[in-house]
Amino acid sequence: MTKLTRRGLLGGTAAAALVACGQKDGEIITERPTARTDTRAPYDGTVAFNHGIASGDPLQSSVIIWTRVTPLTGNGGPIPVAYGVFEDEAREKPIIFGLATADKSRDYTVKVDLEGLKPGREYWYRFEAKDSTGTVGSVLGRTKTLPPSDHDGEVRFAFVSCSNWPFGYFNAYRELGMRRDLDCIIHLGDYIYEYGIDGYGGETGAKIGREHDPLTETVTLADYRTRHAQYKSDEMLQAAHASAPWLCTWDDHESTNNSYRNGAQNHNPEDNEGDWTDRKQVAVQAYLEWMPVRAPEAGRARESIYRRFDFGRTASIFCLESRLTGRSDEISWFTELGGKEAAEIPMAAAMTMTKVQDESRTMLGNVQEKWLADGLKSSVRNGVKWQVLANQVIMAKVKPPALWRTLTPEQIDMQTGYARQLVDFSQLGLPWNLDAWDGFPAARERLYAAAKSAGARLVTLTGDTHTSWANTLYDAGGEKRGVEFGCTSVTSPGFGTYMVGVPDLGQQFAEANKEVEWYRPEGHGYTLVRLTPETVEAEWIEVSDILSADYETSRIKGFRVAADGRSMGTLEEV
Secondary structure: OEEOOOOHHHOOOOOOEEEOOOOOOOEEEOOOOOHHHOOOOOOOOOEEOOOOEEEEOOOOOOEEEEEEOEEOOOOOOOEEEEEEEEOOOOOOOEEEEEEEEEOHHHOOEEEEEEOOOOOOOEEEEEEEEEEOOEEEEOOOEEEEOOOOOOOOOOEEEEEEOOOOHHHOOOHHHHHHHOOOOOOEEEEOOOOOOOOOOOOOOHHHHHHHOOOOOOOOOOOOHHHHHHHHHHHHOOHHHHHHHHHOOEEEOOOOOOOOOOEEOOEEOOOOHHHOOOOHHHHHHHHHHHHHHHOOOOOOOOOOOOOOOOEEEEEOOOEEEEEOOOOOOOOOOOOOHHHHHOOOOHHHHHHHHHHHHHHHOOOOOOOOOHHHHHHHHHHHHHHHHOOOOEEEEEEOOOOOOOOOOOHHHHOOHHHHHHOOHHHHHHHHHHHHOOOOOOOOHHHOHHHHHHHHHHHHHHOOOEEEEEOOOOOEEEEEEEOOOOOEEEEEEEOOEOOOOOHHHHOOOOOOHHHHHHHHOOOEEEEEOOOEEEEEEEEOOOEEEEEEEEEOOOOOOOOOEEEEEEEEEEEEOOEEOOOEEO
């Protein structure tokens, strides 16, 4: 806990003031406040900033800053909070001073939309709270606004996905926390996981002392708040949040596994998990409280967090929401083929694919599909070079290799569980992952048609699989629609963990699929992306270990693609 002097984080003066009442957005005022401006009585107990600070959703003149103040002792009443914003890391030129309140209604989280900032500028920010001992301060964070509209220089960001607490240490976050060259960090979902200590990852967590809190699966608002609090207690994650603004969107585990608009694979009312709508709403509430994101626009449902960020004329980033607003009901091979006799499987598989190909199935929902189509058109019309989709699940068409034929009998005998099921399934020559865009082919073609109509150069970023991908995307007519870069996980295990003894598994997937240029079924880390008006380059960075805080970092692979008219060239390894 850091104690500040009476002069506090402002050094006694400020050039402007941004005052926030409770959780409402503030307005810039012209008075010059001093340290005496906050005349509110201090909290009657002691407090701490146990969950770090964060920033996110940057615009040209504003950015969200976030923190959580933990009441350690006292009556649990409102806690007076102040925040300061600086143009230099040394905190010599405070430009904004504001007041807020942390209270029980939002789990003592504080979220402020800073306005009146300059485009393309770095800023530093800090919070302090008044308690019975004096003033308690947070660490200092770095953030950055979006560049001006005419910016045509480099944009650099990293993207990550799938950080499961019990599966290991967040070493990839630690690496991101040490970088100071990123315009933003993009999280593609599975920021938390909902399982209890007897669920996915529980065995590993027990071995390394990283078990989930609460001990049970998250179902209630209190459960989700506690789980978010646990994850943000991690110092490596705190460092990553303090290093750059984040663009975040959720996948399924922020609610529960394989969620969709009307339900989820891992929601079981018969096990006292209640109504799905109620669970979905409390999961969304906790997410909006604990993450540095703006609430959806007025008139939208609370779960409609899809939004767009323009990095000058270099790139438009569209953060998609593909779980809770428009996704059609799950179709699962385990459900469709489970318990079938061998002779029944081909017919059952054919009937399943008929359901999968239904034109009415949506991944994003009609409203978001239109929003994206309109956004792609306006981005291209404004002269933006690249249209980037911050997307959760694999967009490329992927089927498993003919493992029943490419593996030796000895290799087949080594496989168990999920891996052995895939060996048997590969005889059908069908897409395996129906939770990805392969389960929504008509919706994928509508997206591709929208991109073609707009003249967009699609760069799709993907998480979810815990494995690394470089893919070239084609529409049903065989025309190139873009490229896809898939990141590995922060900690969750990839397919290479389950299919053992097959060292060329990645190569087999690439050879079996036209759209897959490179696939790596193991590893943990993040993906770095650099965009210029001429090229996009992706670089996969991995940490050597997640079961220990001692590790090494290495560059695994890099690919580049160049703009070519309103299309793009071929992915090339660099």
